[in-house]
Amino acid sequence: MFNLIKMNLYRMSRAVSTWVIAIVTVCFALLQFGSLKLIFDDPFNMFSGEAGSMVAFDRLDGVSAVTTFLQNGNVLIILAIFVVLFANAEHKCGFDKNLIGLSKNRWKQTLARWISAVIGMTALIAIGFGVMLGLTALFVDAFTFGSAVAMFKSLGLMYLGAVAFSAIFFFFTTLFNNSVGGVVTSLVLTTGIFNLFEMLMDMLVKKIFSSPKVLPTDIFYDSVFMNFSHSDASTKAILIFAGISVVYIVLSLLGSMVLQQRRDVK
Amino acid sequence: MDYILTTYELTKQYGSYKASNEVSIHVQRGAIYGLIGRNGAGKTTLMKMIGGLSRPTSGSYAIRGKNGESTEQMMSKVGILIEAPGLYPNMTAMQNLTTKAIALGINDKKYLMGLLEEVGLADTGKKKAKQFSLGMKQRLGIAMALVNKPELLILDEPINGLDPQGIAEMRGILHHLCHDRGITILISSHILDELSKVATQYGIIHEGRLLEEESKEELFGKCCERLELKTSDINKTLEVLNTMGFSKIEVKDDAINIYERLNESGAITVALAKENIQTNEIAVKTEALEDYYFQLTGGNENV
Numbered sequence: 001m002f003n004l005i006k007m008n009l010y011r012m013s014r015a016v017s018t019w020v021i022a023i024v025t026v027c028f029a030l031l032q033f034g035s036l037k038l039i040f041d042d043p044f045n046m047f048s049g050e051a052g053s054m055v056a057f058d059r060l061d062g063v064s065a066v067t068t069f070l071q072n073g074n075v076l077i078i079l080a081i082f083v084v085l086f087a088n089a090e091h092k093c094g095f096d097k098n099l100i101g102l103s104k105n106r107w108k109q110t111l112a113r114w115i116s117a118v119i120g121m122t123a124l125i126a127i128g129f130g131v132m133l134g135l136t137a138l139f140v141d142a143f144t145f146g147s148a149v150a151m152f153k154s155l156g157l158m159y160l161g162a163v164a165f166s167a168i169f170f171f172f173t174t175l176f177n178n179s180v181g182g183v184v185t186s187l188v189l190t191t192g193i194f195n196l197f198e199m200l201m202d203m204l205v206k207k208i209f210s211s212p213k214v215l216p217t218d219i220f221y222d223s224v225f226m227n228f229s230h231s232d233a234s235t236k237a238i239l240i241f242a243g244i245s246v247v248y249i250v251l252s253l254l255g256s257m258v259l260q261q262r263r264d265v266k
Numbered sequence: 267m268d269y270i271l272t273t274y275e276l277t278k279q280y281g282s283y284k285a286s287n288e289v290s291i292h293v294q295r296g297a298i299y300g301l302i303g304r305n306g307a308g309k310t311t312l313m314k315m316i317g318g319l320s321r322p323t324s325g326s327y328a329i330r331g332k333n334g335e336s337t338e339q340m341m342s343k344v345g346i347l348i349e350a351p352g353l354y355p356n357m358t359a360m361q362n363l364t365t366k367a368i369a370l371g372i373n374d375k376k377y378l379m380g381l382l383e384e385v386g387l388a389d390t391g392k393k394k395a396k397q398f399s400l401g402m403k404q405r406l407g408i409a410m411a412l413v414n415k416p417e418l419l420i421l422d423e424p425i426n427g428l429d430p431q432g433i434a435e436m437r438g439i440l441h442h443l444c445h446d447r448g449i450t451i452l453i454s455s456h457i458l459d460e461l462s463k464v465a466t467q468y469g470i471i472h473e474g475r476l477l478e479e480e481s482k483e484e485l486f487g488k489c490c491e492r493l494e495l496k497t498s499d500i501n502k503t504l505e506v507l508n509t510m511g512f513s514k515i516e517v518k519d520d521a522i523n524i525y526e527r528l529n530e531s532g533a534i535t536v537a538l539a540k541e542n543i544q545t546n547e548i549a550v551k552t553e554a555l556e557d558y559y560f561q562l563t564g565g566n567e568n569v
Contacts, residue, residue: 007369016356094352098366098410101318102342264320 001108008116021082025124029132032068040142060143062151069129070158073190080186083117083166087173100265107257114170121166161225164245167252174256189222198223221248270295270418270450276325278311285311287474293452298444300465301454308474309454310422317346317420345416351407355396359387359406366413381409385439401432421453425460440464458555472563489558493524494551498544506537
């Protein structure tokens with residue numbers, strides 16, 4: 001397993017797409033920093049008297065920096081594209097044929113690929129968030145670091161969410177056996193296209209049951225992630241969020257591994 | 267007999283269609299086993315099952331006599347190149363080899379360079395796989411298959427699409443691997459002429475079924491030379507040949523095939539003339555492997 005992860009990291013480091021996505025992530029971080037600078041410091045008096053009205057929070061600290069960067073559809077799309085391209089690269093060029101026949105436990109190769117994708121994703125988040133936080137701390141006057149514990153707690157929860165998303169994207173890429181299926185699924189999930197269907201499902205459930213305890217939006221992961229407010233969440237809400245994330249990770253991975261184990265290589 | 271690979275009624279079924287239908291082959295250690303068959307005959311399907319890329323619907327196979335669960339340990343001794351070589355196009359030859367080597371826990375650059383030398387790609391340097399010719403890609407595919415030090419190499423149509431020089435280079439590599447390194451090779455092709463230059467054992471596969479399995483000697487014995495004779499009177503000719511002591515004779519359509527004493531065409535012609543039988547045609551002919559294959563499979567379409 002360790003060798004498989006090493007192999008995946010080797011090929012990741014040599015893939016053009018990895019470096020392109022890393023550059024896009026840094027550009028996105030710069031864009032985020034620019035927006036925060038513009039909104040909170042308002043150097044051109046564009047938002048005088050209404051600082052902060054463009055964002056969902058009224059103060060700029062570590063926690064809100066996490067929210068700005070990670071609880072954002074754009075960064076999820078970047079991460080999704082990275083995961084989908086990485087997960088499918090081996091199959092796309094046929095390299096998987098060199099390894100799959102050598103072991104009957106093909107699922108190990110799938111697990112190693114996902115772990116490597118998460119490592120890559122973690123590096124992208126670290127670079128992107130690091131750039132944005134560093135520049136914001138240095139150049140945005142309105143920024144105050146606030147509680148480091150609160151920031152890392154937020155970061156941890158949002159990171160868990162991003163990992164859960166990666167597992168979902170990974171599963172759909174494995175299911176469709178191509179990048180297009182994975183990218184389309186991730187766009188549907190991260191851009192809110194799926195929301196309409198979720199609202200319809202909610203309405204349907206409310207019509208069938210007079211006062212349902214759980215609605216589809218409580219368990220569809222895109223809603224769970226986007227609606228989670230970690231800055232003022234109760235312990236119970238945090239546990240539910242973490243629990244749902246873990247369930248999605250486990251189910252998506254199991255699904256991917258079973259598919260890989262049982263499916264013939266074309 | 268020392269078989270490195272034996273398949274037992276290996277079957278792959280898609281719906282009601284059997285791509286491989288109870289195929290049982292026996293590959294001798296050290297042989298180059300040629301799988302002959304037209305496109306869609308089931309060669310790739312069979313190879314994919316043996317190479318662990320697809321699951322048999324029924325049947326099994328044994329590598330070095332080990333089957334069932336214990337085949338697992340033997341799978342690491344199998345190298346495969348099935349259909350197109352699986353290469354990362356943006357990587358160099360060495361980087362592609364290194365990628366597989368890392369996965370197998372092999373950390374020996376000299377060994378990998380040795381593999382590149384064996385297939386004639388040692389001087390490709392920083393050239394990326396996407397810039398390689400088809401022949402170079404195929405040779406790199408073989409080097410990839412050799413990374414795990416296989417005892418059995420499965421090559422599916424490795425000469426398909428190669429130019430004459432590429433085919434000759436590939437033939438040289440196969441000879442080297444088999445004779446110098448002792449690797450058993452299972453190779454498929456529909457270019458029968460080429461296959462006949464390298465293979466020592468043959469399996470003829472048609473519509474998913476194994477029609478025949480034989481050694482080079484047995485197969486070439488069937489594709490032997492003969493004297494083909496066409497005369498004005500077949501029955502009288504047979505009497506004359508009988509008088510002359512010929513016994514290995516076969517009448518086919520309007521010709522008589524004689525399988526012995528091929529240098530006596532002059533004597534036959536004189537003997538026939540004495541009996542007032544006109545010789546229309548007499549010639550030594552060789553039945554090619556291709557003719558034999560057509561005869562066996564019943565046609566020459568789509569080969």
